[in-house]
Amino acid sequence: MMLEEKYETMPRPELELLQLERLQSTLNRAYLNVAHYRRAFDAGGILPENIQSLADLIKLPFTTREDLEKSYPYDMFAVPLREVVRIHTSSGRARNAIVTGYTGGDLKAWARLMARFLVGTGITKDDVIQISFRYGLMTGGFGFHSAAELVGASVIPADIGNTAEQATIMQHYLTSAIACTPGFALILLDKLRELGINTKSLRLRRAILGAEKLTPSVRENITQGLGVEVFNSYGSSVVMGPGIAGECTAHDGMHIFEDFFIPEIINPETGIVLGPGEKGELVITTLMREAFPLIRYRTGDITMIKSGACSCGRTHMRLEDFYGRTDDTIKIKGTSVSPERIRALLAAEGISTGMKIHIYRDGFHEKADVILQVQENLFFDEMKTQKAFMEKLEKILHAGTNVTMGVKIVPHSAFKEGPIVVDERD
């Protein structure tokens, strides 16, 4: 099933012409309205009219997370604030969050692209879709929500957490599709088993996943455990949230909506553009974003473009499931956190000791601990003082990252050398 067959199966020459027209218009708007782009283009001696073909794209400078953080809060907006109807954020690496804006047109387009994906997975108005992504400043919940309503499905905005309640809802409300992170799908599966609910007795048919790396073994666990067809998706809370690319029923990669985005894969060290089948960093140029156009934005996500046509008939390129990140940003329970951010939060409390982040699974549950190497002056004789200190730090880390993390302290002698992030989830 396709929502917009005209665009989804557009012959490549026609699609590339459409991309060029939209690219030129995006470049003009960005150059005129966003000081950062004007400066970056001028520094490279480039004018929007110098871009005469898609191959000219490589003449344009990259946009980085650092560029966006420097523009905090609104300097990357290409429209006046009065035209912005929604504001979301993406966690910054150190100090500032990245603030993104959406016009009414952007929100409609976002819902439409996500709806294309949902329709492609077979979701119809007969479905009851439970959306277990976080609703808040991050984009996850909202991206799925508007699209599911557009398709006409019955939407349960379940949010994340309250797993026992969610398992009961799934059973009683006849949920036929769940939209969540792979990690949350595993937690739900665990809870269903704990509550003695046989997954075969549920109406659940599809798991629409996103926001985290989906490994083949986790995919298999969810498919078998929940008895569902799994569809992966790709999003970026900086670019637009979920709805950049989604898997079709051929289950052979995620189609990136090329009438809205130009994807490039680059070597993260040299910046050189790589071909299909070569693993590298995904770079995205938006073609229709009104409030927040991005030109050659380095997502930091590692993937590759799959070559060849898809059996579903769509002509848009496919991305392989993601392999990881170019930087040390980690995803914990679907939320991005950088060690730099954690360090900055601790430094604000006067703590600058050695630190490690330990991520692991307790059953299916993802857990993260920040392990601090304690100096002499941080040693506590009284256990009570120590406990209060760690609880205070846990609260600060949660408030500053949106992720619940434990804080543990170890004496100087017990602190092991090696990488800062110890990820034992796989």
Ligand SMILES: [Zn+2]
């Ligand atoms: Zn396909």
